[in-house]
Amino acid sequence: LGMLGDLRRAVDRGELELHYQPKVPLAGGPPVGLEALLRWRHPDRGLLGPDAFLPVAEQTYLMRSIGQYVLDSALTQLAAWWREGLTVRVAVNVSARDLLDVGFAETVAAGLARHGLPPGALQLEITERVLTHDPAYAAETLDGLARLGVRLALDDYGTGRSSLVSLKRLPVEEIKIDSSFVSRLADCADDAVIVRSIVELARTLGLRSVAEGVEDATTAQHLRDLGCDAAQGWLFGRPMDAGAATDWLRRTM
Ligand code: G
Ligand code: G
Ligand code: NA
Ligand code: MN
Numbered sequence: 001l002g003m004l005g006d007l008r009r010a011v012d013r014g015e016l017e018l019h020y021q022p023k024v025p026l027a028g029g030p031p032v033g034l035e036a037l038l039r040w041r042h043p044d045r046g047l048l049g050p051d052a053f054l055p056v057a058e059q060t061y062l063m064r065s066i067g068q069y070v071l072d073s074a075l076t077q078l079a080a081w082w083r084e085g086l087t088v089r090v091a092v093n094v095s096a097r098d099l100l101d102v103g104f105a106e107t108v109a110a111g112l113a114r115h116g117l118p119p120g121a122l123q124l125e126i127t128e129r130v131l132t133h134d135p136a137y138a139a140e141t142l143d144g145l146a147r148l149g150v151r152l153a154l155d156d157y158g159t160g161r162s163s164l165v166s167l168k169r170l171p172v173e174e175i176k177i178d179s180s181f182v183s184r185l186a187d188c189a190d191d192a193v194i195v196r197s198i199v200e201l202a203r204t205l206g207l208r209s210v211a212e213g214v215e216d217a218t219t220a221q222h223l224r225d226l227g228c229d230a231a232q233g234w235l236f237g238r239p240m241d242a243g244a245a246t247d248w249l250r251r252t253m
Contacts, residue, residue: 003056007040011065015041018073020090020245022237022252023210026224030253032208033089033123035232036074037239038066054095063097071098071111077242078122079115086249091123091153096130099138105145112150119149125176126154128161139169146171153210157198167205175202177228179213185222192222199228 010016020034040048057063070092078090098104112119124145131138146152153174154162158181167175177198181191195211202209211223214233223231240248 003053004060004062006042007053007057007062010040010042011062011069015043016066016069016073017041017241018070018077019239019241020077021232021239022248023091023230023232024236025230026220026228031088031249032210032230033091034245034249035091035125035239036070036077036093038070038093039239058095058097063095064101067095067098067101068107071108075111075115075117075122079117081246081249082117082121086246086253087121088249088253089121089123089151091125093125093155094130096133099130099141100133105141105148108145108150109148119145120151123151123153123174126152126162126166126170126172127156128163128166131166135169142170156212158194167201172207174208174210176232177209177211179233182211182213182219182223182233183215186218192226195223195228196226199223199226202229203227 017039018036019039020036022031023033023035024031038050038054040053042048057066074090074092081088101107108122109119112122124142126142142152151174152170152172153176154166154170154172155176156162156178157175159178175198177195181194184191185195199209208229210230210232211228212232214220214223214231214235216235220231220235237248
């Protein structure tokens, strides 16, 4: 209860913020996008990651406000970057709660229009978990958004929270290879086989492959050798607050 009350105040007082982590092409060149990652600037406990509070929020009505905050904040930042000529793409994580909202597609479309952004500037990251409540309805909503031009990525691929069924059902353009396979790529033959097969699956289907959790140059080179398109991880950039992400974009684009 304490946590929930704190979190409710946090939403009201604007203690939530988005950080941004780059996704970069392994061949070099400008970023393919930035992933928005939620943080709570807690007055006593410092900066908290989503694992510390989202599982609690997801059980409650608060998740709806949090989802609205995340979308609105990401679009506001994205519009500021576009006005400055930093025409990057931002990826937002979608929750199960977002997809239960009857007006979700309209909310996204209206937000893009209000900020004068083309739908292709926004990407939504989806795990299979967010589809479970009502898969048919969720797929319909995501289909509508994709027809509008919003991009979809299948997150945590290979974990069972993202499977071949979702890949077939949804109009995704990007597969994010789960960091659990990427982190041991150099020392674990099984993980190397798994990553290779996901990269080949993506290539065959004409989708971008993005490896998550790339921490060192050896892993990045393995991924290049496997033909993986892009990477996200500490080697290329930590999640940064909006100011640091803006500096990073100005240096990089
Ligand atoms: O931020 P961190 O790197 O600790 O992310 C942990 C998990 O929290 C990720 O799996 C991500 O999908 C989820 N997450 C991060 N930000 C958001 C957000 O804004 N909304 C939702 N629904 N999930 C998020
Ligand atoms: O949405 P998803 O759960 O995939 O979010 C990615 C998570 O991975 C976030 O919690 C993010 O902070 C974390 N992360 C990003 N880059 C790295 C990295 O290079 N190493 C590790 N260990 N974690 C990372
Ligand atoms: Na994600
Ligand atoms: Mn992921």
